[in-house]
Amino acid sequence: MNTTVNVLNGKFSIEMQTFGSGGEPLLYLHGAGGNTGIDGFLEELGKDFKVFAPHFPGYGESTGTEHIDDVIDAALFYHQLMDELGIPTANIVGHSMGGMLAAEIAALDVHRAKKLILAAPAGFWLDAHPIPDFFAAQVDEIGALLFHDPKSPMAQMMTAIPEDFKALETMYVERVKRLATASKFLWPIPDRGLKKRTYRIQSPTLVVWGESDRLIPPVYAKEFTSRINGSKLETIKQAGHMLMYEQPEAFVKTIRNFIKG
Secondary structure (H helix, E strand, O other), rough: EEEEEEEEOEEEEEEEEEEEEOOOOOEEEOOOOOOOOOOHHHHHOOOEEEEEEEEEOOOOOOOOOOOOOOOOHHHHHHHHHHHHHHHOOOEHHHHHHHHHHHHHHHHOOOEEEEEEEEEOOOOOOOOOOOOHHHOOOHHHHHHHHHOOOOOOOOHHHHOOOOHHHHHHHHHHHHHHHHHHHHHHHHHOOOOHHHHHHHHOOOOOEEEHHHHOOOOOOOHHHHHEEEOOOOEEEEEEEOOOOHHHHHHHHHHHHHHHHOOOO
């Protein structure tokens, strides 16, 4: 179900998808590409949890990006959104850029995340293992960066370039809007000082990575688990950066087992 949530008396207007009607609350934070509209894994999670999947300001129909300048602003925005949703504490799942922001949420307020799941999160930079410049990539190059098998039906569907001019124009306008927002956190490198704050994360934390992630190499998984006390790592085979789309069953099972375990 799609809803609109006004935050801070309309300072932000947030488009949000919800799945499920019972169970513990689960807040899902999307990556730089946004929610796709074909997020079957969220529907599956909705069978066990009450899933809230907001579009970050600047994505979809959500507004208010001009009020967010950095990761601290973003984390505090999510704190406020949680309060207004009536879920001051929730299981938080974040992918890529959303993983970076999920970690910031948990670090800035240790009571926000009941359990924290970081799926191929951004947030660190290792000189020996540079992350490709996603912002400079051409549209036809993105599939190889994001997917284990860029020729798979799912990858082809998600990276298809429209032949219709109007649809192509819409795609590029939306892409520019999203990347302009994401650049506040990820460009020129995705390091905004998270490593100085991860020591504060107290919630049980699971780091999940696609074994063949070519955007944020799996070596970064060890960096996260070494910096978050007591965190665990799960690697999903035959999955790249978009692991929840390539291996949705394995992804959902991993999250379900961690939260319920």
